[in-house]
Amino acid sequence: MSILLKASDLKTPMSASDLFSRTGPLVFEVGFGDGRYLEHLASANPEWNLVGAEVSLGSVWRAYRRMNRSGIREVRLFKGNARFLVRDVFEEGSLDRVFVNFPDPWPRKKHLKNRLLQVPFFQILSSRLKPGGSLFLTTDHPEYFEFSVQQGQESLCFDVIQGPPPPATLETKYARKWRDQQKPIFHAEFRCHTVIPSAPRPISSIEMQHATLKGSLENVGPFTKQVRRFEGGHAFVMEAYRELDSQGLLFKVISEEQDFRQELLIQAWPKKDGVYVSLQPFGDPMTTKGVREAVLAVTDWLVSQGLELDQTWV
Template sequence: MTGAAGLFGRAAPLVLEVGFGDGRFLSHLGQTHPEWNLLGAEISLGSVWRAYRRIKRDGVDNVRLYKGNAGFIVRDVIAPGALERIYVNFPDPWPRKKQWKNRLLQPEFFRILHSRLAPGGRLELTTDHPGYFEYALEAAARSGCFKAEEGTPPEAALETKYARKWLDQGKPIFHARFLPDETSSPAVDASTGAAPAVPPDTPARYDAPLIQKTPMQHALLSGRLPAHPSFEKQVHAFSGGHVILLEAFRAIDTQDSLLFKVVTEEPDLRQELLIQAWQREEDAVHVSLQGFGEPLSTPGVREAVRAVTLWLEGQGLAVQDTWI
């Protein structure tokens, strides 16, 4: 089995909750809909841990948790037509105008989601923030492929931590269902079959390609690792994002290895990596990614190896070979 079926060990309707907090609503869904495969996405490690404990305590076995950005999951991981439903309950409103770009529900997100939803699928938003609610309604309209139906939130959504807090304060709660507009058509290049770059306000469905495993780059250089290198933070741009070389360390018990702490930033995906350069022979240095943290094999990770290789070239070493 591959895809979601491989993750859950069965084929079943896939439902996503974005920002599950302490996992109360997600656990409720798991108990009331055992026929669903439930995936939760959350950026807070503390929330992931609290939700994990709740789900284990409740004996729910049809839920999987992901720590990271839901935009990455929807765009790069979930296959077209595979998502039955998506719940967004009380998201961070990012209230200041300069923060609005951080909001998940943007026109482009709706365009991507349109291709990921199964027939009859929908997104349900519940929020206490009127500004965020209006922003989401406008973003859906601008996407050109969703229509919104305002209504009453699911009863279970009003039992969550934040819902109780806002209701106790007498705040109104806003809810809408976003339904695909089936009259829209995919924005795909007929000659290549590829999805073109979509300007932010283009009213078209966006069939974004799924992430593919990227072969990892390795490098072999001639020369010796510098004994006392001077290192400063560096930022390298590439077509899909940025690589940031943060720090370089030498192993305590050897002069034959340098470890580089590196961050890669790709759309909705940030990874922290360790890249190692070690003296393999008297005049040969090998550079490769370390498996610490089990990083995803993306173009950004490959660029991280290349950035370290370039830094070593600046220290007087010469590239003899690179391979993937």
């Protein structure tokens, strides 16, 4: 498996042995930025199996290049939301440690809901950690620090042990920035003492996702953005393109299923007895309910353009 985790590599849930072909402590870093801390962990603890999640594509590439330069193989980099991996991907009782260095503090009141370290997250994490496993937080933000400590305690799952930050956490890109500004840095270990059982939510994997319609694609349009709401998420049909080498159409669709976001390409093309709509494998998507809904969103739009639904296999 490549060190870059693609959505199509993921299973829900996924064991450590699905991710790594060797045994060893499973350690997760949230928001790894340029990957400096993961690089440190890998060289200081060569027996650890490291997984990192990061929402910024630019940061994922910086970290990927860093791992390649250093020859680090026992790491998996996921571009996406850490919340998704914790809730849906990591098996119960699989994680040894979690590191969160300088998380985005979301200081404005209306953005507080975006903070990761809140009671529901701590409670889910309690069952993904091994017994006695810990989350380690280092931050420059006193208010987020206090908030996280309070939320960890309110979760009733963690003992919070405050102390000086481990030296290596003071060498990340953001740590250096704050250190240069002589800002104080705060650190705590959240050690799990009580587990609230909650199994990962399996994201159904559906093989056949297509539809057929009667009619022609020749005169459809103009196109406007379409939104399809479904239980657990949304599918946004953002744009439609005509293919130059055929009569087909391509649709760019974003599916959002809680914290799991995918960019999808759905194709509609003429066949001798009608029009066929299906997911393209471009970008290695995970075939989730969101993909099925994306096919249905495109199908609905084509029906609104005068085509007639024949059959769906979704």
